[in-house]
Amino acid sequence: MTITILCTSVTLLIVLCYKTITRWLRQRCLSLPPGPAGVPIFGNLLTLNPELHTHFATLAKTHGPIFTIKLGNRLAIVISGVDMAKEVLRLQDDNFANRIIPAAAKTMEYIKSNIVSSPNGPTLRLLRKICVREMLGKASLDRVYWLRRREMKSLLIHLEEMAGEAVDVGAQMFLMVMNVITSMLWGGVVEGEEKRKEVGKEFREVVGDITEMLGKPNLSDFYPRLERFDVQGIQRKMKEKLVRLDGIFERIIEERKKNGGDGCEDKDFLGFMLRMEKHGGADDNSKSGTTTPFTINHVKALLMDMVVGGTETTSNTVEWAMAELIQKPEMMKKAQQELEQVVGKDNMVEESHLPKLTYLGSVIKEVLRLHPALPLLVPHCPSSTCTINGYTIPQGSQVFVNVWAIHRDPAIWENPLEFKPERFLGIDGSKWDFTGNDFRYFPFGSGRRICAGIPMAERIVGYALASLLHSFDWNLPEGTKLDLSERFGIVLKKATPLVAVPTPKLSHEVLAS
């Protein structure tokens, strides 16, 4: 018995060593980008700092703007140079516009059908077209403005009630943005304040758990062969949550179908998507006349995309902006003076004011420069082996583009660590935008996989920040200090939540109008 166990262990060890050595030799022959030395089996996992964006920026100082690291069995390439970012996101975009789906996200069919996980191809094009052109186009966003206004007003009245007390700004923003997004998605379905709150609460809990699990390091991702064993139980727990989420979606969709179904397309996005689904999908999008299907799974997947893609990104951006402005009161004053001029003291901010708020716009650009919501974008993945700068980038490797590091590169930005909205003002400032055409500034990514929610993000962040600043003065609670340090996650966070005290600037009549 002992001899059998011994023989099996030795054989396993030999096989493992053989595989590690052959993989190592294969990779050496490939002329991969340079990178820190790792150890067999673990690669660089043991020295990986969880603050990935800063860790990668530090490694880039030693290994250059393109380097390799090994995360277990997975090869990752990290890009932190402008030219190479352009190579991945523009010149070789077609090849790199794919994703590696985390093991936890593979557990439910509709999660695999969403935009963020879809490989480059007709389904991705269809989903993005629906999202970017149909739902998040100007006309559609205008149509559901009343829903955003309703949620904003409810937040401002709540903050007025909290006047003089310490408020967790990020938590309030998250709640408001979640309500705004879910209202836009199915706001016409869930009737009644109480019921809306109830659905919203359950939804928030489940989505919070799901994003937390997606952000957890999972051995199944570093060692894909372990995926079926689900060593940490993450996939099992994720599946439980996704079944719950699916239940919420099913209830909402059922309710909508009962109450007039796809006839309600003007009310919110769900109505629009159900109409598409009823017509069996879409869109004769190819010359060959084939139709790309659009199923109920796609409806759920798009709901999920907007909630997960849109909530923390926008609410954290507003929280960062508030923190930076509280740190620099003269800048807060400047933004408030502009609001008084454009909006007036007897009025609430409306989205239609945003294009005239030039200084506020530059504050938002500067926040997204210093604290881009997704500091490493969403990792890309080449569908075939290619070369960048003479280095081989193997098919299937995970490619991180460190936009955070590019936005702080002293060769591009003067005093890059200083928060200075003025750099985006004037003739010089107007050249920077969110289109991803300039690889020195691209907080929303670039190319085929550029953020699908830019118009919505611009409106929500601008409207929320303008409303907070116009309606209240903001100060830190007495005796507290501001901490501006960051914490890496799926979305970049403040390491400690911003707690601040609002003092109303507008009368109750104006706020409640």
Ligand code: HEM
């Ligand atoms: C301040 C707010 C936001 C920022 C900074 C932001 C940034 C980004 C970035 C950097 C990416 C990845 C690009 C890449 O992989 O190359 C992305 C992807 C995405 N974003 Fe946003 N985003 C924001 C808000 C939103 C909103 C409001 C929505 C939708 C309602 C949204 C939906 C998406 C989706 C669906 C994707 C995946 C696109 C794809 O894989 O093709 N985002 N976003």
